[in-house]
Amino acid sequence: MSVLELRALSKSFGGVHAVRDVSFAIGKGEFLAMIGPNGAGKSTCFNMINGQLKPDSGEILCDGRNIAGLAPRDIWRLGVGRTFQVAATFGSMTVIENVQMALISHGREIYRLWRPAASHHRARALELLAHVGMEAAADRPSRELAYGDVKRVELAIALANDPKLLLMDEPTAGMGTSERHGLIELVKRLVVERGISVLFTEHSMDVVFAFADRIIVLARGQLIADGDAATIRDNPQVREVYFGTGKTFAGASA
Amino acid sequence: MTLNAFLFQVLNGLSSASGLFLIAAGLSLIFGVTRIVNLAHGSLYMLGTYIAYTFATKIGGVTGFWGGIVATALIVGALGAAIEFVLLRRIYRAPELFQLLATFALVLVINDFALWLWGPTDLLGPRAPGFRGAVEILGRRLPSYDLFLIVIGPLVLLALHLTLTRTRFGRLIRAATQDREMVGALGVNQAVLFTSVFALGAALAGLGGALQIAREPANLATDLIALGDAFVVVVVGGMGSIPGAYLAAVIIAEVKALCVGIGTVDFGFVTINFSKFTLVAEFLVMAIVLIARPYGLLGKAQGAVRSIAEPEEPLRPATPLLKAFGVAVLAVLVCLPLLAQSSPYVLVLGIDVLIAVIFATSLHFIMGPGGMHSFGHAAYFGLGAYGAALLVKWLAWPMGAALVAAPVLAVAGALLFGWFAVRLSGVYLAMLTLAFAQIVWAAVFQWEGFTGGSNGVIGVWPPPPFDKSWVYFLLTLALAVAAVLLLRRFLFAPFGYAMRAGRDSPLRAEAIGIDVKRVHWLGFAIAGLVCGVAGGLFAFAKGSISPETIHINRSIDGLVMVLLGGVQTLTGPIAGASVFALLQDTVMRQTEYWRALMGAIILLLVLTFPQGIVGAFASLWRRMGGRT
Amino acid sequence: MSNAMLSVESLSAWYGAARILYDLSFEVGRGEVVALMGRNGAGKSTTMKAIMGLIAQRQGKVVFNDADISKLEPYQIARRGLGFTPEDRRIFSDLTVLENLDIGRQPPRQFPDGAPAPLWTPERLFALFPNLAEMQDRPGGRMSGGEQQMLTVARTLMGNPLLVLLDEPSEGVAPLIVEQMANTIVELKKEGLSILLSEQNIHFAQLVSDRVYVLEKGQIQWHGTMAQLSASPDIQRAYLTV
Structure with missing residues (x-):
């Protein structure tokens, strides 16, 4: 049973096909990596799923319902969470307030004008921070955090509405190797525990090969390969458009 | 309204559009490169009218009028360069709001300067030598000067367009509009670029103002009216788009001209004087455009403008000290009527x-x-x-x-x-x-x-x-x-x-x-x-x-x-x-020229604390040993 | 020290009240490719920006081509032949490829010994980056990340630099592009250019660099040749955590 299914999704900008006829599905609890050259249409695909872009044609089925063209906030309410390539938190708030904000929104309490926000969902927010190992920093201003920690807080925010699908755009961009693995291990553990599916894009092949259950490859807006790590690694077309000889990353056997 | 009358009003609108375009284009150029919204742009336009009036009346003749217009554009351009050099250069790193305040202070100072030099009465310039007559068009007489203005707008548009696309100066302007720091890191002296762009924008405003003297009197209220119009044109046309500014100027001017042309209409149950609705019409155009295209007709969605986000502390509830202070202030205020019985002015x-x-x-x-x-x-x-x-x-x-x-x-x-x-x-x-x-x-x-x-x-x-x-x-x-x-x-x-x-x-x-x-x-x-x-x-x-x-x-x-x-x-x-x-x-009640005094105080504030008052304290703290 | 193209002595830098760099000293010789390595947030990009004069609060001495540039404005530094390609590329998205190149254009230049620095024209750059040749009139904003990465390097080369600061050339681009970038750096080194590179990807750094400085929390923790770093997994684990 798939959590999300793309059917013949297409989008063009000024006559240029950014995404052409892309179809794939994500199963429940699956850790799916989307890779491909820069400009292959990964971000466009992502932004259509999360609602920032409206597809020209095709369907995006979430639990059988077509969500193509809905606003990002409505898609979030259907249980599709996301993290950003450049991690974003609310800089003027503390770490826990960031998470509380998401919980307040989840509880549809945004328009409350009286009881202080700080008294809303504090226990639940602490619990979420504990899951990502950030409970000790709960009352620190979020803008003071190191980048890796911001990514963790973002994850806690994304988990606030018990998503069934998490979209992660280059989750490890701008991180060192050990931080990379630490973060992805954490994500993997959380999603396995909760049965969340994850769709992520990534340029760090060590991460992709080590963690993804399945890999799909986009090139020039089209899906050119879909399979497990071994299949993708040995696919000559993927090698040609994306990997090259593989000498700039570990894990791709020559 | 007959078809002829309608077409005549269209021509009228086109001649007004040129002036609008000149001021809006300058505003847009300056903002693009320096990221400063020059609130004093309307003031430069107003100065253009006054200075050109002075040339046209003191020197007179063809030289005084046409030479005066050219000289005015140069003078206002030089003034713009001076403003950039003396004032704005010091505050490029300051928060956006401080920059706006600084340019608004200039509005106040320039307005009082004009009041002091030219006095409060409206000054109408002479007719343009060579364009004193009128041309018979569609059975009506259109002043030939208006025809001249109709041509000026597209000419300036063409000149600006060619400059921006065909010259290195133009390419530098376009590049700096997106990322001025990177332009600097590639070896371009931004300071010179900024000054010249400011001078160009100011000269355009001065030219726009100078060209008006044969149509409208120089007036002390022009500065803010022109600024408001320029804002509407820039927002409608799309920030940073010069063709957009012309298009928007034409649309706005046409709508206004048609409102005036329609005049009073009796609908039977109600009589509406459309010429009173020029401003409302302008607003409606802007509203419609913004609904359809939030970035203006030819504008593009702006990428995040690089700005130094100011760190803000999380909100904390009031401390007992603050609460006590608040209660004390309140107590004093409640008792104020008793304390101030002898001097009612205090209340x-x-x-x-x-x-x-x-x-x-x-x-x-x-x-x-x-x-x-x-x-x-x-x-x-x-x-x-x-x-x-x-x-x-x-x-x-x-x-x-x-x-x-x-x-x-x-x-x-x-x-x-x-x-x-x-x-x-x-x-x-x-x-x-x-x-x-x-x-x-x-x-x-x-x-x-x-x-x-x-x-x-x-x-x-x-x-x-x-x-x-x-x-x-x-x-x-x-x-x-x-x-x-x-x-x-x-x-x-x-x-x-x-x-x-x-x-x-x-x-x-x-x-x-x-x-x-x-x-x-x-x-x-x-x-x-x-x-x-x-x-x-x-x-x-x-x-x-x-x-x-x-x-x-x-x-x-x-x-x-x-x-x-x-x-x-x-x-x-x-x-x-x-x-x-x-x-x-x-x-402020001490002088007739309180606006200028007010402006001077704002300028002093902005120049003394260019990073804002908080920023000033932070850097002071660092100098006192925060670095070690 | 006269052999050094770039020599940095006790460089420190601050963002607001936060100190980022602590008394860094290092140098890059003529024709040398030197890598600054370290984790994210170690201070690599800040080092480059501080050398380039892009950070207002900085202290220390930066000598480039035998002249002290530590008090100069960025444009003055660029005009002395120090090129900078930022990690976020900063392509002028409304300008075409050719126009982007034109912004970077500077007059021909010589090394102190009178030898001419490599002279770059759009034609030569298109030979180096064939992808760009196919899209000369395309606006920068409609290029892919990898193409932008090449354009940002090409744009810097238009200034005929003696030394290039190359900030994270492999970040966020596909492996194939990373490989092309490595080949380009090797080409540039052959032309006689000096390069200071910031990098997290050790596989990439190994392909191109002669020497390495490892940064951690704004301080240099280790330096040596690339061969030494490759041979010492302990150091890699301690600072780069491969």
């Missing part, structure tokens, strides 16, 4: 200060936590004040009912204007709110039969017992305390957090289900509501209200109050408003 001043506090706190509500830099908060003040005054005048409502109605009217205006404003951000929002406030002001000013025009509304006195100043003072105090505490409460509640979330990171906020536009819209409405209370109180405190009291100056006063106190603290606007209102009362 009058006290009422002014409290009204300023409500005004500034409501502005801060959207400016600080909402991140919406409204340059037109006077609109809601005006709607409240005029609403209350007109209800008393026409319907003889009692004060209580009028004071309740004031915020209701203000909130209606805030909901209407805010709906558009929250679709923009940054300087676009500032421009739009300013344009809205100008429209409210113009409506009040032009609708003489209803609002009393420039005379305003008089005789709005509070009934007993509120006619005693100590009673009215206590009423104002009660409302001010309620407003301040209520807004504070909202900011600590989920709504206030959602507003800040939308400001800190709109994308992230949307991604956790927050409808940012809606939240900010409601925030805008709440601020308008509270501001309306201030307006209503003001009308009854003064017993009258005139267009002057709701002019753009009041909007800017609000900004100065908020910045003076510090935009990042909740108590800041209270302190800022109090200091400002007292300062204004004592200092």
Whole structure:
């Protein structure tokens, strides 16, 4: 049973096909990596799923319902969470307030004008921070955090509405190797525990090969390969458009 | 209207469009490269008219007129370069709002300078040598000078377009518009580039103003009118797009010309004088364009403008010390009527200060936590004040009912204007709110039969017992305390957090289900509501209200109050408003040229604390050993 | 020290009240490719920006081509032949490829010994980056990340630099592009250019660099040749955590 299914999704900008006829599905609890050259249409695909872009044609089925063209906030309410390539938190708030904000929104309490926000969902927010190992920093201003920690807080925010699908755009961009693995291990553990599916894009092949259950490859807006790590690694077309000889990353056997 | 009359008005509109285009193009160019919205751009335009008038009348003849126009453009261009060199260069790293304040200070200084040099009366220039006659077109006589103006606009457009696309200078301008720091890192001397762009923009404004002397008199009110028009044109055309500016100038000028052309129409049941609706028509065009294309006709969605986000501390509840201080201040204020029995003026001043506090706190509500830099908060003040005054005048409502109605009217205006404003951000929002406030002001000013025009509304006195100043003072105090505490409460509640979330990171906020536009819209409405209370109180405190009291100056006063106190603290606007209102009362009544004095004070403030007052303290701390 | 093209002595930098760099000293010789390595947030980009004069609050001495440039404006530094390609590329998205190149254009230049620095023209750059040749009139904003990465390097080369600061050339681009970038750096080194590179990807750094400085929390923790770093897994684990 798939959590999300793309059917013949297409989008063009000024006559240029950014995404052409892309179809794939994500199963429940699956850790799916989307890779491909820069400009292959990964971000466009992502932004259509999360609602920032409206597809020209095709369907995006979430639990059988077509969500193509809905606003990002409505898609979030259907249980599709996301993290950003450049991690974003609310800089003027503390770490826990960031998470509380998401919980307040989840509880549809945004328009409350009286009881202080700080008294809303504090226990639940602490619990979420504990899951990502950030409970000790709960009352620190979020803008003071190191980048890796911001990514963790973002994850806690994304988990606030018990998503069934998490979209992660280059989750490890701008991180060192050990931080990379630490973060992805954490994500993997959380999603396995909760049965969340994850769709992520990534340029760090060590991460992709080590963690993804399945890999799909986009090139020039089209899906050119879909399979497990071994299949993708040995696919000559993927090698040609994306990997090259593989000498700039570990894990791709020559 | 016949077809011929219609086409004739179209030609008329085209000739007005050229002037609009010249000033808007300069504004757009300067903003693109320096990221400064030059509020003094209308003033440069006005100076152009005055200087060209002087040449045309003192020297006279062909040389005086045509040579004068060219010389005016050069002089105003040089003045622009000087402004950039002496003033703006020092504040490029300052927060956006400080830059706007600095250029507004120039508006005040230049206006008083023109008053001092040329006097208060309108000055009409001579007719243009060589274009004194008229051409018969479509059975009507069109001044040949208008035909000349029709040609000038497209010519300048073509020249600018070629400069921007075919020359290295133009490419540098376009590159710097996107990333001036990177242009510098590639070996381009930005300082020279900035000065020359500012000079070019100023020269265009000066030229635009100079060309008007054969059509319209030089007038001291031109500066803000031209600025408002230029804002509308730039917003409609799309920031940074020169062809867009021309297109928008044509559309706006045509709509205005047609309104005038239609004149008074009798619909049988009602008679409407369309020529009174030129400003409303301008607003409607802008509204329609912004609904369809939020970045203007030919504008593009701007990437995030590189700006130094100012770190803001998380909100913390009031400390016991602050609470105690607040209670102490309140106690003193409640006792003020007793303490001030010998000098009743203290209470009058006290009422002014409290009204300023409500005004500034409501502005801060959207400016600080909402991140919406409204340059037109006077609109809601005006709607409240005029609403209350007109209800008393026409319907003889009692004060209580009028004071309740004031915020209701203000909130209606805030909901209407805010709906558009929250679709923009940054300087676009500032421009739009300013344009809205100008429209409210113009409506009040032009609708003489209803609002009393420039005379305003008089005789709005509070009934007993509120006619005693100590009673009215206590009423104002009660409302001010309620407003301040209520807004504070909202900011600590989920709504206030959602507003800040939308400001800190709109994308992230949307991604956790927050409808940012809606939240900010409601925030805008709440601020308008509270501001309306201030307006209503003001009308009854003064017993009258005139267009002057709701002019753009009041909007800017609000900004100065908020910045003076510090935009990042909740108590800041209270302190800022109090200091400002007292300062204004004592200092500003000393001289006829108080505008210039006011401008000088703002400039001093901006130049002394270019990083803002908070930033100044931070760097002071570092110099004192924070580095070691 | 006269052999050094770039020599940095006790460089420190601050963002607001936060100190980012602590008394860094290092040098880059003529024709040498030197890598600054370290984790994210270690101070690599800040070092480059501080050398380039893009950080207002900085202290220390930066000598480039025998002249002290530590008090100069960025444009003055660029005009002395120090090129900078930022990690976020900063392509002028409204300008075409050719126009982007034109912004970077500077007059021909010589090394102190009178030898001419490599002279770059759009034609030569298109030979180096064939992808760019196919899209000369395309606006920068409509290029992919990898193409932008090449354009940002090409744009810097238009200034005929003696030394290039190359900030994270492999970040966020596909492996194939990373490989092309490595080949380009090797080409540039052959032309006689000096390069200071910031990098997290050790596989990439190994392909191109002669020497390495490892940064951690704004301080240099280790330096040596690339061969030494490759041979010491301990250091890699301690600072780069491969």
